[in-house]
Amino acid sequence: MLELSNITAGYERGKPVVRDVSLAVSRGEAVGLLGPSGCGKSTLARVAALLHRPDAGTVVLDGTTVTDYRHRAPRALRTTVGVVFQSPRLSADPRLRLRDLIAEPLKATGRRIEIRERVDELARAVGLGGDLLTRSVHEVSDGQLQRACLARALVLRPRLLICDEMTAMLDASTTAALVAAVENYRRETQASLLAVGHDQVLLDRWCDRTVSWDVPPPA
Amino acid sequence: MADARQSPLQKVLGRSTRTLRVRASVIIMAVVVLAVVLVPPLAQLDQQAVDLAQKLRPPSWAHPFGTDDVGRDLLLRCVYGLRVSLMVGAVAALAATLIGTAVGAAAGAFGGWTDRVVMRLVDTCSSVPHLLLGIFVVAMFRPGVWPVVASVALTHWLSTARIVRSEILSLRSRPFIDAAISGGASRWRVTVRHLLPGVVPQAGLAAVLMVPHAMWHESALSFLGLGLPAHQASLGNLVQSARGSLLAGDWWPTLFPGLLLILPTLAIAGLVGAWRERLSPRRRSELML
Amino acid sequence: MTAGTLNATLSVRNLSVRFRMRGGRHIAAVTDASFDLAVGECLALVGESGCGKSVLASALLGLLPANAECEGAALLDDGTDLITAGERLLARTVRGRRIGLVPQSPAAHLTPVRTVSSQLSETIRELRPVPRQERRAAAHAAAGRAAFPADHLDRYPHELSGGLAQRAATALALVGDAPLLLADEPTTGLDRALVERTADELRRTVDEGRALLMITHDLAAAARIADRVAVMYAGRIVELADATRFFGEPGPLHPYARGLLDALPERSFQPIPGMPPELGDLPAGCAFAPRCDLADALCGTQPRFDGRVACHHAHTEDPSRA
Numbered sequence: 001m002l003e004l005s006n007i008t009a010g011y012e013r014g015k016p017v018v019r020d021v022s023l024a025v026s027r028g029e030a031v032g033l034l035g036p037s038g039c040g041k042s043t044l045a046r047v048a049a050l051l052h053r054p055d056a057g058t059v060v061l062d063g064t065t066v067t068d069y070r071h072r073a074p075r076a077l078r079t080t081v082g083v084v085f086q087s088p089r090l091s092a093d094p095r096l097r098l099r100d101l102i103a104e105p106l107k108a109t110g111r112r113i114e115i116r117e118r119v120d121e122l123a124r125a126v127g128l129g130g131d132l133l134t135r136s137v138h139e140v141s142d143g144q145l146q147r148a149c150l151a152r153a154l155v156l157r158p159r160l161l162i163c164d165e166m167t168a169m170l171d172a173s174t175t176a177a178l179v180a181a182v183e184n185y186r187r188e189t190q191a192s193l194l195a196v197g198h199d200q201v202l203l204d205r206w207c208d209r210t211v212s213w214d215v216p217p218p219a
Numbered sequence: 220m221a222d223a224r225q226s227p228l229q230k231v232l233g234r235s236t237r238t239l240r241v242r243a244s245v246i247i248m249a250v251v252v253l254a255v256v257l258v259p260p261l262a263q264l265d266q267q268a269v270d271l272a273q274k275l276r277p278p279s280w281a282h283p284f285g286t287d288d289v290g291r292d293l294l295l296r297c298v299y300g301l302r303v304s305l306m307v308g309a310v311a312a313l314a315a316t317l318i319g320t321a322v323g324a325a326a327g328a329f330g331g332w333t334d335r336v337v338m339r340l341v342d343t344c345s346s347v348p349h350l351l352l353g354i355f356v357v358a359m360f361r362p363g364v365w366p367v368v369a370s371v372a373l374t375h376w377l378s379t380a381r382i383v384r385s386e387i388l389s390l391r392s393r394p395f396i397d398a399a400i401s402g403g404a405s406r407w408r409v410t411v412r413h414l415l416p417g418v419v420p421q422a423g424l425a426a427v428l429m430v431p432h433a434m435w436h437e438s439a440l441s442f443l444g445l446g447l448p449a450h451q452a453s454l455g456n457l458v459q460s461a462r463g464s465l466l467a468g469d470w471w472p473t474l475f476p477g478l479l480l481i482l483p484t485l486a487i488a489g490l491v492g493a494w495r496e497r498l499s500p501r502r503r504s505e506l507m508l
Numbered sequence: 509m510t511a512g513t514l515n516a517t518l519s520v521r522n523l524s525v526r527f528r529m530r531g532g533r534h535i536a537a538v539t540d541a542s543f544d545l546a547v548g549e550c551l552a553l554v555g556e557s558g559c560g561k562s563v564l565a566s567a568l569l570g571l572l573p574a575n576a577e578c579e580g581a582a583l584l585d586d587g588t589d590l591i592t593a594g595e596r597l598l599a600r601t602v603r604g605r606r607i608g609l610v611p612q613s614p615a616a617h618l619t620p621v622r623t624v625s626s627q628l629s630e631t632i633r634e635l636r637p638v639p640r641q642e643r644r645a646a647a648h649a650a651a652g653r654a655a656f657p658a659d660h661l662d663r664y665p666h667e668l669s670g671g672l673a674q675r676a677a678t679a680l681a682l683v684g685d686a687p688l689l690l691a692d693e694p695t696t697g698l699d700r701a702l703v704e705r706t707a708d709e710l711r712r713t714v715d716e717g718r719a720l721l722m723i724t725h726d727l728a729a730a731a732r733i734a735d736r737v738a739v740m741y742a743g744r745i746v747e748l749a750d751a752t753r754f755f756g757e758p759g760p761l762h763p764y765a766r767g768l769l770d771a772l773p774e775r776s777f778q779p780i781p782g783m784p785p786e787l788g789d790l791p792a793g794c795a796f797a798p799r800c801d802l803a804d805a806l807c808g809t810q811p812r813f814d815g816r817v818a819c820h821h822a823h824t825e826d827p828s829r830a
Binding site: 082109 | 393394395397398399400401402403404405406408409413416417
């Protein structure tokens with residue numbers, strides 16, 4: 001499903017934060033990527049989500065070798081991957097209501113017809129009930145917002161889900177609820193998962209296998 | 220409770236000077252707008268009415284601002300002039316903001332060489348003094364309102380473009396833009412739906428602050444005889460035509476148009492200050508759960 | 509810990525904080541919180557985000573926004589009431605001197621353009637009458653207390669690792685030798701090793717004779733350093749327990765606290781169903797009842813907090829309490 005080979009990536013020339021890393025996630029597999037904070041694992045996650053062009057190395061996503069990133073990547077390939085970030089506050093457009101936040105990818109890809117059905121279905125799946133969908137982003141708690149961000153990542157039915165420290169800022173119960181929602185989705189769709197985090201206990205419990213950052217994983 | 224925690228000095232000084240400034244600004248702006256809107260249709264005198272017997276009279280009850288060198292009532296002339304200057308200022312500021320936002324957004328959203336070329340162009344234009352550039356623009360047309368508006372708009376969009384670009388660049392690196400891209404949004408959609416709305420407050424602020432700038436620019440052009448036609452009252456034209464009488468010791472034809480240029484400037488600055496304070500996120504979050 | 513313990517460094521009595529919102533609505537962020545904190549003791553205040561625990565911390569520091577209304581008291585050992593004290597008193601004698609704040613994000617708390625030693629010296633100058641020539645030595649001593657390596661004192665914050673930045677921030681909090689430390693989510697976003705190191709640093713400062721109120725949602729960090737645990741739910745403290753009993757056997761008494769522990773990945777990893785209620789729209793009775801599988805008609809009335817737990821159906825093997 002996802003093959004990252006010898007990836008080197010960074011934000012400044014000559015100062016790569018990711019150096020020659022390889023990682024593979026096969027179809028339906030859940031891989032945990034464990035590493036200390038600031039080690040570059042989020043950058044690798046952005047590369048895998050086609051959001052950051054690596055300086056060197058190849059990305060093969062769903063059998064396609066990726067040549068372009070961000071807007072230049074073909075839309076169909078981009079939407080194969082769903083991403084959830086660490087901070088829900090920063091990853092939600094502050095002017096939206098939760099319903100619009102979740103429906104945004106459907107609108108962006110011209111699938112407005114599905115909005116009503118999909119959004120309600122996903123809201124149930126991530127446990128957003130009541131009038132929460134009509135609230136705006138700054139009227140809900142971090143936990144509720146992260147639930148909405150997960151729903152947004154799932155709305156286009158991605159075949160690979162990348163969770164970059166999805167639960168680092170959340171309490172135990174919300175963490176468990178979000179992980180359960182991800183696992184339900186994966187059971188239904190056979191989607192793959194790349195979960196990036198620093199909590200070994202959590203990743204071991206969640207994923208089929210966990211790779212540790214300090215030992216570069218074999219391709 | 221929070222009030223009890225402010226020291227008395229803070230309470231008296233900090234608080235009331237701020238509200239005082241805002242109140243004064245509101246009152247000045249209200250008077251200016253009302254005068255500009257209501258006086259022309261209600262006035263009984265004609266602003267163009269020449270009365271050579273009454274020429275260069277100092278301020279009196281009949282003519283609170285005095286009269287000019289052909290005996291026209293200066294209060295009326297000033298109100299008409301302010302009207303023209305404000306309109307030119309507002310329209311030009313709006314146009315400049317639209318141009319600046321479009322250019323800045325394009326540079327910021329596309330990045331790469333588009334950004335480099337556009338911003339070098341902006342730098343080049345900024346290195347020429349505004350007034351010089353403005354004169355160049357009006358010189359290409361016959362005197363009138365629209366060349367002046369164009370002159371202001373074409374010289375003042377540069378700063379807005381810079382503000383909008385830097386704001387867009389900072390928004391662009393946020394995870395919510397990553398999320399939108401990953402959700403399949405096109406570059407156009409990301410720019411229009413997610414980036415531009417985020418710069419509206421800043422651009423709006425810049426637009427309002429630009430109105431006085433534009434008024435001053437218009438006045439400067441008119442003062443140089445390059446702005447509006449001489450018969451049309453504008454604050455710049457009024458000061459220009461009063462030059463001769465100022466040398467003769469008659470102060471009022473210069474003072475009042477000048478004051479009318481300064482007062483709205485101060486009032487707008489006061490209002491923008493208050494607005495900016497409201498926009499700052501620390502004050503905006505009333506609740507910190 | 510009973511009410512009115514004499515050696516309590518901080519004693520919070522029936523503290524309530526409400527926010528006045530537009531349209532006459534009120535948000536009850538903290539309701540009727542009471543607890544004591546003694547020297548050499550660490551109390552962990554745990555709960556979900558938005559349960560009111562940060563508001564409680566802000567109330568203790570006098571940093572609430574203008575639309576907040578407080579009731580109750582928070583007494584320091586000399587009788588100073590943090591709730592009614594004026595801003596001048598808080599700024600001159602309390603913050604930094606009586607209460608040290610260990611920040612949530614040390615990297616953001618440190619001034620990026622000044623070295624650690626210059627920031628320490630500045631804080632020392634503000635808080636203690638130390639002559640100029642001795643300030644550097646005092647800065648060294650302060651750094652030493654937080655186990656910050658002396659040879660890193662002349663570095664800028666961005667040159668420090670996350671762990672060292674945390675120690676630098678802790679050193680700043682310790683400069684005024686405040687007997688009470690307040691740590692607001694000190695471990696959020698840190699990796700496990702760093703969480704444990706931070707927790708151990710904080711524990712050491714407690715063992716040196718300070719009181720620590722740690723506000724966190726990280727149960728693992730709480731388990732590592734706390735002597736006692738206060739569980740907050742929907743603005744109320746629903747359980748106040750000894751940490752060994754809480755994290756070990758027989759476990760928490762309140763069903764919410766039990767659910768919170770069960771949600772940990774090292775335990776059953778089962779979330780508590782539903783979501784916490786809105787603080788602006790709390791149910792009449794027990795706020796946890798809608799999510800609780802033990803709830804019955806009795807839960808329509810607000811359970812009284814008896815010093816240990818506020819629940820009509822508290823978990824117990826002790827039949828006299830059933």
